[in-house]
Amino acid sequence: MMTERFETGFHPFVLPFLAGMVFVLGVCALKAVRVVFELNKADRKKWLLSLLRPDLILKNILDIVLDCLIHVRLWKRNRVLGFMHSSIAFGWFMIILLGHLEVLMYCPERLSTFYYPIFFDFFIEGGQTAVISRLMDAFLLIIITGIIIAFIKRFWSRIVGMRRTARPSFLNLVGLYSLWAIFPLRLIAEQYARAGDLNAAPWWAYSTALCVFMTVLPFTRYLHIPSEMLLITMRNAGVEISSPHRGMARVQADSCPNCGVCIDACPMNADPANLRHSTVYLTRQLRRGNEARIREISNKCMLCGKCTSVCQVGVDGPRMRILARATEKYRINLHFAASDVDSSAIGESGGGKSKGALLYFSGCMSQLTPKIGRSVESILRKAAVDYEWMDRDGGLCCGRPLYTAGRLKEAAELIERNEELIIGSGAGTLLVSCPICYREFREKYRLHGIRIVHYADYFCELMDRGRIRLDKGDICYVYHDPCELGRGCGIYDTPRRLISKAAAIAEAPKSRVESVCCGGSLGSLSLDFEHREKITRASLENLYASRADAIATSCPLCLTTFSRYSDRPVKDLAQIVDEQIIL
């Protein structure tokens, strides 16, 4: 039988908890309002309307439960980490939920006090016999198991499969230790109360730990707990980052839990000196507003996108960096498209052709690797495809290098010029061999119905339609996924299908989404030659581990970069296909 121990239903030890609670709710509400006002008008409208749509409300709730509470994505990546995080998040949520249920069932008039569900055992006698109480004990033990793992991970991260974790700042440590303290203190305090000992000291300790945690929460990584919920609703509404610091960028930075998964993923970790340029530190500096470091981190990154693909909350590191680069002031503008150049020389070989024909764009990078263009041409000829090579004798850049350098306006000028050329050619399909150009065409160009296709997809189609037939050779290739083609455009399977038809194929330990950047990326502005070499060698080691005879890739930049250091042949996909075609 449950009875209230105190008629007043109050004890001074609840005050620290209440103070912390009021503080954290107030600060988080203010932060949320600021973010919403920082969004541009269209995004704000989109977000507000999305909160009214039933399908999106359902999706929001589902995503919040799966991502914030159960950490499904983390489970898929690393089961120990998944258990650790979900035990604390889900366990704590269940304790709070069950605590409220308990109060609702036995003393609903106390629900308005806020603190009754938290300190139930102190105020109510006999609660420990109820089923709910047993359940809560079970969840408390699960949480404590999670905290023990977290404790071990703190000093020996390899045991949970992480080579490196993020360096915590001082406040983060305060938050961390107070979080760890909350649950054992609760356990101890409850044991005292259940034994009939109403000593308030353990309850004071428990309440103080809660207060400390909630007070530092808005200034530490634990802000991700409330922030991630806002991020999920905004992402589901289709809001994208449009400012380097404000709005969506701020939500994403606040949602970063500093788990450090991106540190191990970053290809730059080939040199430990570059670990400080990981996305986890970018979000930290964004929150601190440290402009010098934001610039340094932004300029160093190769924009391979691996951190985003492994990120548990979906922080878009590359996009944040590009926008940060765009804030840089330059005194000279690179107005190629607007300058007085002889435009008749551009794309003359591709202009004025019949409708429906194939227009081939090799990109400027392919001019350093003429074998790619030659192979593509040879395949097209063998398949009897009517084509025109737009930039056989040189052409305009696609604009992606300018875009990634943060020079958005100048990139847009180039894009506009290229659009005119491509649309003016009257082609129905644009075949692209460079993944960098391909991504830019897909994401930024408006080509009015002209189909943009990467040659891996196109050759696969030719093969499926029987226009080309491949002879299976006996060389074993390992395929390297170029960043822009794989993570950038999601093309993983067609290159592998082509290679498996033309030769034997092996998989590297890290492939597809996990593929390691070749180190030649144009994304980085400040990475120097020595560091790039280390990255290339690390990337090659990953490919060598497959024990393949040769390396295949489908990017002119990867081809050039690997060829420089590889101890075995490096070939482009087009070369392999061309060599193995049966006439």
Added chain:
Amino acid sequence: MTDFGFTLSCSSTLDLGKVDNDKFEELCRLEPGAGVCIGCGSCSAVCPSARLSGMSVRKVLLAVRRGRNVREMLQCCMLCGKCTIVCPRGINTRNLILSICKLYDD
């Protein structure tokens, strides 16, 4: 005065006594690679903009060394990065170009 024989004309390009080195030294601080360039011209040979506009990274760097304003010469760069790939000295030419863009006034 003399309308026959040989005369010595002043160098049209270089008078080391009058060269203003400030910009170049600042550039070397921003991108140390500027100092190790051997002027081989690989960058200009592969430049996709060169054929259309006469852009040349080698010339630009030479002009910076000689204290000239390179505003006009740089405008046509598309930052494609081919010059970085071929540079035998491993100079980060893209950062070089972006650094020069920061240096000069209109």
